[in-house]
Amino acid sequence: MSGEDESSGWQLTESDPGVFSQLLKTLEVPLVVDDLYSLDAESLSEFQPLSAFIFLFKWVQSPTSPMAGTFDSDFPGFFAHQVVNNACATLAVMNALGNIPGLPMGSQLSDLISFTTGMDAQTRGMVITSSDWLREAHNILSPPSSVSLDGLELPKTSEDAYHFIVYMPYMGSVYEFDGLKSHPINHGAYIETGEGWIAKARDVIESRIATYPAGALDFSLLALHEDPLPSLTAQLNEAQKANDHAIAEQLMDRLANENAKRERWTFENSLRRHNYVGLIHALVHAMxxxxxxxxxxxxxxxxxxxxxxxxxxxxGSSIEED
Incomplete structure (x- = not known):
């Protein structure tokens, strides 16, 4: 969840696939993130195999009990509390990655998860947010403001706080991981056939979205899924060896679209890293x-x-994402 206190050193995170995918790349995890505009089976088919949904919503003070499902106080997997402001994007990612069996990952991430094994959620959250390398990976595309407004005695305005949570399968049930809750929330078992856990998660997420006013834009949804580039490249090589030109052409189109998306992410991320103070000063001087x-x-x-x-x-409120 976002907040006004930035003393923790964790900066606000934009709800953008390019930002999350860069974080995953830094963590050396073979997953990417994409925006979701629908939860229907056809829209989700291109993101299979899908590991988790990352849900962003406007946070409001709510009862300690879950909106749906039940707290699992004996949850045996990975769960960390959010103990500092602005860290919820990376905490959501960590809570997802820590519960994907057999997921390849970089040595730093693997060591961090192993080190926190057996810790309670509060201590695990403290250890994670005390990790300098992870905070740097989190902040790389959301650097602190280059211009300080301190001392100007500007009127304070209330800002909406936004929060990231995760929905994903674990040991036959759909779980909700919210770093601000005391425990993971178990939304019940899912049927293995058909869409599997996704059908159950869809019902839970749609029920939650239905609590917002019609037409509200107070939330967004991201898909955490396997990076399709290696699989598409392997399929293309097989199709070319088999002289299956029709399939090869389809695969080349999909690869071209994926590579174009990565180029766009790279360009947009380069803009996020740039300091525009010098440019603004030059423009004002010229004017x-x-x-x-x-x-x-x-x-x-x-x-x-x-x-x-x-x-x-x-x-009278302004909106911030975290």
Whole structure:
């Protein structure tokens, strides 16, 4: 969950597939993340095998009891509490990765998970968020602001807090991992046939989404799934060896789409890493020399006044993602 205190050193995380996929790459895990706009079977088919759903929602103070399902106080798997602000994206990823049997991972991640074996959720959360290398991996695409507003005595505004949780299968049941809850939440057993755990998770997630007002945009959903590039490349090689040109062409199209997506992620992530303070200073300086700065300031004040008025009409809150 996000918060105003950044003293922990953990920065806000954008709910973006490129950001999460870069984190997974840093952790040396052969998984990627994609946006989901529907939970129907056809939409999910391209992401199989699917390991987990990462759900982002607007956090509000709620009862300690779960909305659905039951707390599993004897959960034998991996579960960590969130003990610092802004870390919930990486905590959600960790709670997912720690419960995928046989998942290949980098030595640092493997050592961290092994080291926390047997710890209670609170201690495990403290150990994870005390890990410098993991915090750096988390922050690499969300660096702290280069401009400090401290000391300007600006009016404080309340900000909506957003929170990441995970839904995934574990030992025959669908579990919800929420780092702000006391224990993992068991949503019951699923049927192995058909869609398996996904059918059960769909019911749970759709029931939760139904609690929001119609048309609300207070949540988003991501799919954590196997990186399709190795499998597609192997299938293409087999199709080419078999001279199956139709299948080969389909596979080449899918590979091209996947590679184009990775190129877009790389470009967008390079923009996230960039410090724009120098560019902004140069633009302001050029506008001042050209004599257009005063008019631009007046226009900007007008636009900001209109935005503030619209915000007040909607309730006066701004939105942050974490």
């Amino acid at each position: 001042a020399k050209a004599g257009t700065l005063d008019k631009t300031k007046v226009d900007a004040r007008k636009v900001m006044t209109e935005r503030i008025a619209k915000q007040k009409e909607k309730g």
